[in-house]
Amino acid sequence: MSNVDYKVLVGLEIHVQLYTRTKMFCGCELAFGAEPNSRVCPVCLGMPGSLPVMNKQAVEFSMLAGLALNCQIPSFTKWDRKGYYYPDLPKNYQISQYDLPLALNGYIEIPAKNGSFKKIRIRRAHLEEDAGKNLHTAGNFSQVDLNRAGTPLLEIVTEPDMNNAAEVRALAEELQRIVRYLGVSEADMQKGHMRFEPNVNLVITRAGQQFKTPIVEVKNLNSFRALENSIDYEIGRQLDRFLETGETMEMGNKSTRGWDDAKEVTVLQREKEEAHDYRYFPDPDLVPVQVNEQWLNEIKSRLCELPSKKRLRYIKEYGLSDYDAGVLTNDRPVANFFEEAVKAGGEPKRVCNLLTQVGLKLANARGCAITELGPKPDDIAQLAKMAQTGEIGATAANTILEEMVKTGKAPQKLAKKLNLIQKSDAGELEAIVDEVLKSNPQAVADFKEGGKKSGKAKGFLLGQVMQKTKGRANPKVAAEILDKKLA
Amino acid sequence: MDQLSAKQLRDKIAAHRTSSVEVTKAVFARIAKIEPIVGAYISTFEEQAIARAAEIDKRIAGGEKLGQLAGVPVAVKDNMCTTFGTTTCASKILANFHAPYNATVVEKLLAADAVIIGKTNLDEFAMGSSTENSGLKQTVNPWDTKRVPGGSSGGSTAAVAAGLCYAALGSDTGGSIRQPASLCGVVGLKPTYGRVSRYGLVAYGSSLDQIGPITQTVEDCALMLNIIAGHDTADSTSVDEKIAPVVDYLAKLDEPVKGLKIGIASSFNAGADEQVRKAIDEAIKTYRNLDATIVEIDMPHLDYAIAAYYMVATAEASSNLARYDGVHYGHRTREPNDYVEVYTKSRAEGFGKEVKRRIMLGTYALSSGYYDAYYLKALKVRNLIRGDFVRAFEKCDCIMMPVAPTTAFKIGEKVDDPLKMYLSDIYTIAANLAGIPGISIPCGFDDKQLPIGLQILSPAFSEEKLLRIARMYERQTNWHKKRPLI
Numbered sequence: 022m023s024n025v026d027y028k029v030l031v032g033l034e035i036h037v038q039l040y041t042r043t044k045m046f047c048g049c050e051l052a053f054g055a056e057p058n059s060r061v062c063p064v065c066l067g068m069p070g071s072l073p074v075m076n077k078q079a080v081e082f083s084m085l086a087g088l089a090l091n092c093q094i095p096s097f098t099k100w101d102r103k104g105y106y107y108p109d110l111p112k113n114y115q116i117s118q119y120d121l122p123l124a125l126n127g128y129i130e131i132p133a134k135n136g137s138f139k140k141i142r143i144r145r146a147h148l149e150e151d152a153g154k155n156l157h158t159a160g161n162f163s164q165v166d167l168n169r170a171g172t173p174l175l176e177i178v179t180e181p182d183m184n185n186a187a188e189v190r191a192l193a194e195e196l197q198r199i200v201r202y203l204g205v206s207e208a209d210m211q212k213g214h215m216r217f218e219p220n221v222n223l224v225i226t227r228a229g230q231q232f233k234t235p236i237v238e239v240k241n242l243n244s245f246r247a248l249e250n251s252i253d254y255e256i257g258r259q260l261d262r263f264l265e266t267g268e269t270m271e272m273g274n275k276s277t278r279g280w281d282d283a284k285e286v287t288v289l290q291r292e293k294e295e296a297h298d299y300r301y302f303p304d305p306d307l308v309p310v311q312v313n314e315q316w317l318n319e320i321k322s323r324l325c326e327l328p329s330k331k332r333l334r335y336i337k338e339y340g341l342s343d344y345d346a347g348v349l350t351n352d353r354p355v356a357n358f359f360e361e362a363v364k365a366g367g368e369p370k371r372v373c374n375l376l377t378q379v380g381l382k383l384a385n386a387r388g389c390a391i392t393e394l395g396p397k398p399d400d401i402a403q404l405a406k407m408a409q410t411g412e413i414g415a416t417a418a419n420t421i422l423e424e425m426v427k428t429g430k431a432p433q434k435l436a437k438k439l440n441l442i443q444k445s446d447a448g449e450l451e452a453i454v455d456e457v458l459k460s461n462p463q464a465v466a467d468f469k470e471g472g473k474k475s476g477k478a479k480g481f482l483l484g485q486v487m488q489k490t491k492g493r494a495n496p497k498v499a500a501e502i503l504d505k506k507l508a
Numbered sequence: 509m510d511q512l513s514a515k516q517l518r519d520k521i522a523a524h525r526t527s528s529v530e531v532t533k534a535v536f537a538r539i540a541k542i543e544p545i546v547g548a549y550i551s552t553f554e555e556q557a558i559a560r561a562a563e564i565d566k567r568i569a570g571g572e573k574l575g576q577l578a579g580v581p582v583a584v585k586d587n588m589c590t591t592f593g594t595t596t597c598a599s600k601i602l603a604n605f606h607a608p609y610n611a612t613v614v615e616k617l618l619a620a621d622a623v624i625i626g627k628t629n630l631d632e633f634a635m636g637s638s639t640e641n642s643g644l645k646q647t648v649n650p651w652d653t654k655r656v657p658g659g660s661s662g663g664s665t666a667a668v669a670a671g672l673c674y675a676a677l678g679s680d681t682g683g684s685i686r687q688p689a690s691l692c693g694v695v696g697l698k699p700t701y702g703r704v705s706r707y708g709l710v711a712y713g714s715s716l717d718q719i720g721p722i723t724q725t726v727e728d729c730a731l732m733l734n735i736i737a738g739h740d741t742a743d744s745t746s747v748d749e750k751i752a753p754v755v756d757y758l759a760k761l762d763e764p765v766k767g768l769k770i771g772i773a774s775s776f777n778a779g780a781d782e783q784v785r786k787a788i789d790e791a792i793k794t795y796r797n798l799d800a801t802i803v804e805i806d807m808p809h810l811d812y813a814i815a816a817y818y819m820v821a822t823a824e825a826s827s828n829l830a831r832y833d834g835v836h837y838g839h840r841t842r843e844p845n846d847y848v849e850v851y852t853k854s855r856a857e858g859f860g861k862e863v864k865r866r867i868m869l870g871t872y873a874l875s876s877g878y879y880d881a882y883y884l885k886a887l888k889v890r891n892l893i894r895g896d897f898v899r900a901f902e903k904c905d906c907i908m909m910p911v912a913p914t915t916a917f918k919i920g921e922k923v924d925d926p927l928k929m930y931l932s933d934i935y936t937i938a939a940n941l942a943g944i945p946g947i948s949i950p951c952g953f954d955d956k957q958l959p960i961g962l963q964i965l966s967p968a969f970s971e972e973k974l975l976r977i978a979r980m981y982e983r984q985t986n987w988h989k990k991r992p993l994i
Contacts, residue, residue, distance in 0.1 A: 068607065069589065069602065069605065069710040069711075069831070070708040070709055071609075071707070072706065072742060074742060075744065104827055104830060106851055113833060165835070300826075300874035301874075305713075305824055
């Protein structure tokens, strides 16, 4: 067993619900949690005689996402019917895209070690309509809620380029950030806006020979945690199974498993991939989509700097830590807020600290966006400037921001009102320093002795100065005076 | 019944020389007498129709300007959705289906102040050429009640021929307006694909289906087209009017087409019954006398039309009819043993033989491994046929040929031989594959006094010219004035 080595291969299918106002092929509003079958019409109910009409916004959102994923956007795409019988599918076919998807051959970069990136190839992204939901709560009968039927979904398919669960999670998170940045999806996991289906298998090397384990598709995962854990579980399970049975990948032995969230195991759903025949054919009710250059350029103009690029730039341009840059770029509104404050003259690191140490915490506690807290980027910039010039201390700046949020008052006013303006007046500080030196002769002696004790003594003396001024002494000025007096 | 056309009736009502209530009641009186023999209707709405007629009369009396069909009793094929009554498609599976919305054409008829008096019989889901495939009732040909009215719009054509309404709507996927129009001696127009909205027409072959008028005269046909033509935002396949404008089809109807060039594919027409051929030749002679010239055209791929049609139409049908599963609406089997049986039994019980046959054919054609050999090949043939027409229309304004190879056949004569039945549509199918308009107009009778139809085909969106060409003939002949003695 000692000479068994293995490599994990994971490809991912991701369904992203688009943030359009209405459904993919009718005018029904998208609504989460509405009364069952209250957001339906003849079209999404698949009533006889009804016809679909394409939602242009959904197509544009998909093009935008495709561009952000570095995909080619073909000039011609079409709609196909995918036929299968299921109660939650009212027409018993799903309108999807088969051989000519809306976006092709792209890649997504996920953060890797040492601040570098790993490219995961995107095979395709296509647009389709979601099905409804079967409910099994009415005793002998099942019920169908078709509110979700016809919701636009972007299905993104990657190549099997991920080699561990952490990479898969990183991709999923990066994708979530991207679609949110673009405003094409709310990507709210709790509402099922992103659903994942990883395809997992292992390439095992034993005694110089390579073996591939059968591919397992884990269905319908809707949290990052489940995604990551299910893959980790599958790796272990497949390795054990291989060592036990020696079973390897063959035609038709791909299986489907579900994730049991409570037991944290995958459970077999379908042993062998049934020979599914969806009888795809072009939907005669819809006209193909022709994408001309003008349209594509218009969509391209809506692209924005994506989170991973932005994060790198924050590190390079503003000297922020990787962690801080990550926090700020996680949400586009936060990043925008930060950048506006910097543009208004706030020193980036100080603005970053104010936002990450106070702003985001308060926003979180109140369950609101940072833009809804009250203070504008200009106010933050001013506050940062005050800290920068030494008018106030760093701790005071945080206190003031909290007060700004509470009272809505300007930072200068609050600084004065709360008596947080730092003493930088050399004359005033000199007197205080003299007093401190006089009442602490031992520390002065320790300092003069030199060596280890010296630094400690100086720190103590500076601390005394700060205490006497109730923290309002400008630490830089106070230290300078102290140095002078002790010299 | 009187011999007024829909337009004449409309004018008479507008001129206060009769009332909508009076004529609507008269139609229902005739229905009471004759409908038990003809069987044209699946449902009628006497009370509702008379109430509506009264309301229209009141508005006319009030001096209001009304729509183009104000007060005229019309019928609609029962595969177009109406919020009133049922929309059955003559299928047991939809026997009790109440649509929650009106088809766009129904809305347009109502907006034109027509009085919809009933919904007419058809071959189940419009699949057939004799209306014998109706799962609900039998319609007979008013000219000979032992014979079929043609199909699938046999209910509509029989109703118009028998004076059970003044005009009707049909749908045409492979000839379903023109063929029964021919067999019943009325006018039937299949407009260009995309000219009339399909929204609310229960789909059979979506890329072929088109709604059109069935009328007593070419003039009525133009009037009806005026009402129903146009782009509909609810139907993506209805054509943008900037690309193909809708015109007033009545405005220049009586202007003959000067220097008319008629295309004839002699070898193709040779398959028709001798009496039919003779009538067509006579009709063409009439055009010659009107200074038309005849151009021989070559349609090399027309022989493959039926094969291509039965691949495309059935493939689309197999998908379109998948929704009738007993889950959401329509017939559901009484005692399924499991959920799969809800599907299998409901469908087995609800669909008729011909519908099942076409679903199976289409399912097969779309199956993986067969798709390229059947469906894709059929699409290629379809393109070749389209090309044949494009080339032909470079040489002529229109093409004339029979509508059907024979006059009305006997009930039961072809029901056990689907291939023979499919050949009834040999002359009509190509227009659906090519998407071009075609009209059937009465052009004579055979020795059994059964009507014969002349088919005229013209380029896409040239309905105005097509109707003028048809009208040229109608003005020279009296065939359209003949009515069955029923």
